[in-house]
Amino acid sequence: MNSPVYIMWLRQLKKYWRSKPRVIGALGQPILFLLALGFGFGPIFEQAGQGSYIQFLAPGVIAMGVIFTAMFTGIEVIWDRQFGFLKETLVAPVPRWKIMLGRTLGGATVATAQGLIVLIACIIIGFSPSSIYGLILALLFMFLIALFFTAMGTAIASKMEDMQAFPLIMNFLMMPLFFLSGALFPIDTLDGAIKTVTLLDPLTYGVDGLRFALTGMSSIGIITDLLVIGVLSIIVLLIGSKLFSEIQI
Amino acid sequence: MKVNEKTEKIISVKGLTKKFGEFTAVDNISFDVKKGEIFAFLGPNGAGKTTTIKMLTTLLESNSGEIMVSGKKISDKDGVRSTFGIVFQDQSLDDELTTYENMEFHGVFYGVKQPERAIRIESMLKLVDLWERKNDFVKTFSGGMKRRLEIARALIHEPKILYLDEPTVGLDPQTRNYIWKYVNDLSKLKGMTIFFTTHYMDEAEKMAEKVAVIDHGKIITIGSVKEILASTKTKTLEDAFLTLTGRGIREEEANASSRMRMARKAWKK
Numbered sequence: 001m002n003s004p005v006y007i008m009w010l011r012q013l014k015k016y017w018r019s020k021p022r023v024i025g026a027l028g029q030p031i032l033f034l035l036a037l038g039f040g041f042g043p044i045f046e047q048a049g050q051g052s053y054i055q056f057l058a059p060g061v062i063a064m065g066v067i068f069t070a071m072f073t074g075i076e077v078i079w080d081r082q083f084g085f086l087k088e089t090l091v092a093p094v095p096r097w098k099i100m101l102g103r104t105l106g107g108a109t110v111a112t113a114q115g116l117i118v119l120i121a122c123i124i125i126g127f128s129p130s131s132i133y134g135l136i137l138a139l140l141f142m143f144l145i146a147l148f149f150t151a152m153g154t155a156i157a158s159k160m161e162d163m164q165a166f167p168l169i170m171n172f173l174m175m176p177l178f179f180l181s182g183a184l185f186p187i188d189t190l191d192g193a194i195k196t197v198t199l200l201d202p203l204t205y206g207v208d209g210l211r212f213a214l215t216g217m218s219s220i221g222i223i224t225d226l227l228v229i230g231v232l233s234i235i236v237l238l239i240g241s242k243l244f245s246e247i248q249i
Numbered sequence: 250m251k252v253n254e255k256t257e258k259i260i261s262v263k264g265l266t267k268k269f270g271e272f273t274a275v276d277n278i279s280f281d282v283k284k285g286e287i288f289a290f291l292g293p294n295g296a297g298k299t300t301t302i303k304m305l306t307t308l309l310e311s312n313s314g315e316i317m318v319s320g321k322k323i324s325d326k327d328g329v330r331s332t333f334g335i336v337f338q339d340q341s342l343d344d345e346l347t348t349y350e351n352m353e354f355h356g357v358f359y360g361v362k363q364p365e366r367a368i369r370i371e372s373m374l375k376l377v378d379l380w381e382r383k384n385d386f387v388k389t390f391s392g393g394m395k396r397r398l399e400i401a402r403a404l405i406h407e408p409k410i411l412y413l414d415e416p417t418v419g420l421d422p423q424t425r426n427y428i429w430k431y432v433n434d435l436s437k438l439k440g441m442t443i444f445f446t447t448h449y450m451d452e453a454e455k456m457a458e459k460v461a462v463i464d465h466g467k468i469i470t471i472g473s474v475k476e477i478l479a480s481t482k483t484k485t486l487e488d489a490f491l492t493l494t495g496r497g498i499r500e501e502e503a504n505a506s507s508r509m510r511m512a513r514k515a516w517k518k
Contacts, residue, residue: 091306
């Protein structure tokens, strides 16, 4: 293949696959959430007549695995800037949006793979997807969530040089987005301002779509989920490309 | 009429200025580099060498002035980028990829198609004695091996100009000697233009056909080594350099790059 987008994508995948601690480490937090919350709050959730909490929680935990991997892909821009490789790509006669696209697609693929690993771990723990066909739709949603957050991480990293500040900013952004997304609780029982805030969170649509794909449960509707997360991913990708194009070293 | 290669300009800089906030890193400089020439761009730390190279290689935009590279305006970024190869002052390889993967990546980015890419990778790696290590990760390499790989990588797309920003810093005399011999061959046999910076004045004296000395962002002299020695009434380029730029260590220059970075941050705000 002679495409810069492809070679950039391939680089991301090779680096991910060669870093086994990264693969295993990114499993820790989602599995901890699934075990601690799933088994801790499970009985209360069931007593409230909401069914199995593990079934409800697993899509949220998978989304967590995806977004944490995706957002932190952005740190590779800062890493590459710090260790010189970014210069090598920026002096090449390749439009920068192609470099950004390759990076983002690579990061999104890696994050989707990480989501798949979390899904397998969830199944081992006791989660049961409603259908085999739903898994294909689930992969699509995982990829869209990954695309949105990888592009966002890369866009933010394009404007930053401080490697230590990046994880702090990412956590500051990701935690509210995750907790307000309906990953941990059903959003249809919410009212007023909190419901509005939840509906303003892009991840809400990703989690809802993923939950529908894996369990058949949805609070918003699959078409709306697909449209919102799909359109937002494209918008963030465009913004990211612009910011990445403006990098000066 | 056949154009003499050493009279044709390949890099032309006019009135180039770069400021970071209040700090003027490069101050209204002008010079030409001829095709096939080995051009040394010298100066003390923080003088403006790397900032100039960054502007010549499209990594940084100037505040004013004109740059023409190989007949193309610097605003034609992709056009200019395809004409040169560069070995940066700091390492720019991906340590987590193998030797071959680093070369392959560069080849794809510079549009070198297969099967030509594979042929060139093999020939370049053999040239710098790294073919046997093609499947090794770069993180296992010594500084000298990394430098050789960077030079091989910079040449895979057969550029017209090779920028070398302090290519021999931190290397042992054997590797330095090897690198300069190879660079000299590139210039003599392939007619490649070499634009380099170094703090080793003996290397510049031995290699350069033309030397420019920059200090405090301004070019203070330009000419052949012979002309500079004559004008400064010195016997070595190092003496000439010290005569021109002073013998004292200038504290304000010691951390010039970090000062520039801070100024740039302030300027961005």
